[in-house]
Amino acid sequence: MLERGVGHAARKMNDHVAAQGGEAVVKTVKSWVRKPVLFGGFPPPKRSTVVMIASSHRHNVYDNDFGWGKPIAALSGTIERFDGNIKLYPAAADGGIDAEVCLAPETMQAMEDDAEFLETISM
Structure with missing residues (x-):
């Protein structure tokens, strides 16, 4: 990139x-x-540089009702919450996308300190 x-x-x-x-x-x-x-080894080793994007636009997580009502959010289990893991789901509202982004505090700080990155996402 x-x-x-x-x-x-x-x-x-x-x-x-x-x-x-x-x-x-x-x-x-x-x-x-x-x-x-x-696949195994989750979460990846702490020093690895992994960015994983996973999910499917074909699986509407909000259509599942297991008897206690329709979901209001889609989140991964704790084993899948590691630095660089990104999940995308169709949103509950038509046409939207829900994003679950897991980033370590030091990754967030590095992004905040990166002027070129901030300029790119602010366009």
Whole structure:
């Protein structure tokens, strides 16, 4: 991102999400069945530089009702709350996006101290 900018990263994420349908999903599932991969090690080591964005626009978390009413928020469990983990969910209101962003205090401070970052997100 330092070399190509935030726009390039956003475009790559958008391309990846757009490719997650139809034949791409079938191919991934068939591949996983042949050679299963299980992810583990959460949270990642403290010194790792991991940014993880996970969720699906196809899973509306607000449509779930387990008998005590519809959800008012979507949050991860504590094991998934580590520096650099970002979850995106469709919002309860149509057209919105809920973002759960987990950042360590020192990461937040570094972002606040980064003039170029602040200028970019303020545009």
